[in-house]
Amino acid sequence: MLLSPAFQPDLPAAVAFSGGADSTALLWAAAQAWPGQIHAIHVHHGLQAAADDFAHHCQKTCDALSVPLHVAMVDARNAPGQSPEEAARKARYTALAQAASAAGLKSVWLAQHADDQVETILLALSRGAGLPGLAAMPARFERHGMRFERPLLGTSGAAIREWLRERNAAFVEDTTNADTSFTRNRIRHELLPALEKAFPQFRETFARSARHAAQAQELLTAVAAGDLAQVGEPPRIAALRALDRPRQANLLRHWLRMAHQTQPNAAQLDELLAQVAACSTRGHHIRIKVGAGFVERTGDTLAFRVAPSA
Numbered sequence: 001m002l003l004s005p006a007f008q009p010d011l012p013a014a015v016a017f018s019g020g021a022d023s024t025a026l027l028w029a030a031a032q033a034w035p036g037q038i039h040a041i042h043v044h045h046g047l048q049a050a051a052d053d054f055a056h057h058c059q060k061t062c063d064a065l066s067v068p069l070h071v072a073m074v075d076a077r078n079a080p081g082q083s084p085e086e087a088a089r090k091a092r093y094t095a096l097a098q099a100a101s102a103a104g105l106k107s108v109w110l111a112q113h114a115d116d117q118v119e120t121i122l123l124a125l126s127r128g129a130g131l132p133g134l135a136a137m138p139a140r141f142e143r144h145g146m147r148f149e150r151p152l153l154g155t156s157g158a159a160i161r162e163w164l165r166e167r168n169a170a171f172v173e174d175t176t177n178a179d180t181s182f183t184r185n186r187i188r189h190e191l192l193p194a195l196e197k198a199f200p201q202f203r204e205t206f207a208r209s210a211r212h213a214a215q216a217q218e219l220l221t222a223v224a225a226g227d228l229a230q231v232g233e234p235p236r237i238a239a240l241r242a243l244d245r246p247r248q249a250n251l252l253r254h255w256l257r258m259a260h261q262t263q264p265n266a267a268q269l270d271e272l273l274a275q276v277a278a279c280s281t282r283g284h285h286i287r288i289k290v291g292a293g294f295v296e297r298t299g300d301t302l303a304f305r306v307a308p309s310a
Contacts, residue, residue: 002029002163007151010106014039016096017069019058022111024171025160026152030109031065039068041099041108043092050175057172072099097144107147112137114203115157118195119187121206126183128266135214156203223247224254233259234301237279248273260304262291276302 002025015027017040030038042058044051055071062069072095100108117136124133140149152160164171180186195202228251231239235255240248249269256262264272268290275286279297286297293306 002026002155002160003033003151004154007149009034009109009149009151010147011037012039012105013037013107013109013149014041014070014096014100014103014105015109016092016111017042017058017062018111018174019054019061019172020111020174021164021171022113022152022157022160024061024169025164026109026111027061027065027067028164028167028169031067035066039070039100039103039105041070041072041096043095044071044073045088045091054172057170061170068103070099070103072096093143093148096148097146100146107149109149109151111152112150113152113155113157113160114207115188115192117153117210118192118203118206119184121210122187122191123184131213131217131220134210135217136210138214153207220250221254224250227251228255232301234298234303236301237276237297238300240276240302241279245273245277248276256290256295256304260291260293262293262304264290264295 011034013030013034015023015030015038017023017027019042027038027040040058040062042055044055058071059069074091074095096108100106120136121134124136127133137150137153139151139153140147142148176182177185178189180189199205224247227243227247228235231243231251233255235251240251243251252269252272253264256264268288272286272288272290272295275284275288278284279286284297286295286302288295289307290304293304296303296305
């Protein structure tokens with residue numbers, strides 16, 4: 001059984017359907033378990049020459065399953081200072097949420113599985129990520145007013161492929177998945193087989209570590225929210241300086257993420273903390289690049305200003 005009996009979704013729902021193996025398996029399983037309650041949403045990025053072929057394949061599969069298909073066209077071009085991957089991800093989530101809302105659906109299901117979760121954790125480790133990165137992908141979350149679910153996080157990629165073979169289910173292969181110039185693909189093709197050999201239970205143990213990181217991050221988020229309520233929003237510099245450095249860092253990350261949808265890297269945060277520590281006079285100037293803008297001193301508070309477009 002591909003979907004756990006413990007998975008009790010909000011219906012009607014949509015599967016984010018690329019036409020690849022993972023989303024094909026999820027769509028087949030969902031359509032069989034909840035006939036008439038499942039839609040599919042295909043996000044057409046227009047980033048590959050084969051994008052139209054993918055959409056045609058998705059329509060053919062949905063017709064065979066009697067599943068309504070919604071095709072969402074998006075502009076996934078990246079803005080200055082934004083990675084192509086980040087731009088595509090943001091465009092995809094926005095399109096999925098809008099298409100599901102327009103169709104009157106209650107949730108969107110994503111087909112990431114246990115191997116994807118391990119890849120995400122290893123990528124986070126390779127980048128020196130903190131708890132948010134090590135927490136990897138949550139099983140459920142909300143974005144743009146829509147609930148998202150990942151019901152396959154406990155299932156390996158190999159098990160999904162075997163499930164599809166047993167049903168002779170057709171899917172498309174994205175040729176970029178074999179390109180090992182991408183770090184995630186190198187992890188998939190080179191590291192995961194080694195982990196399988198050395199630590200056969202690595203999927204379960206990595207997932208458990210991710211859950212521990214997510215629980216710890218929930219606690220830090222609660223502390224940051226409480227501190228921000230005391231310090232004020234935007235943060236008052238004198239009140240911020242009264243906290244110890246780790247709580248300052250925790251508060252500033254939380255404020256920038258929640259209020260301004262940006263995240264400082266380690267060097268930017270260290271510089272910001274150093275400037276806050278040095279800010280003991282009215283004339284002390286603060287202006288530090290963070291994400292797509294700047295954190296600046298405005299009177300007695302910190303402010304975030306978006307950088308002007310070129």
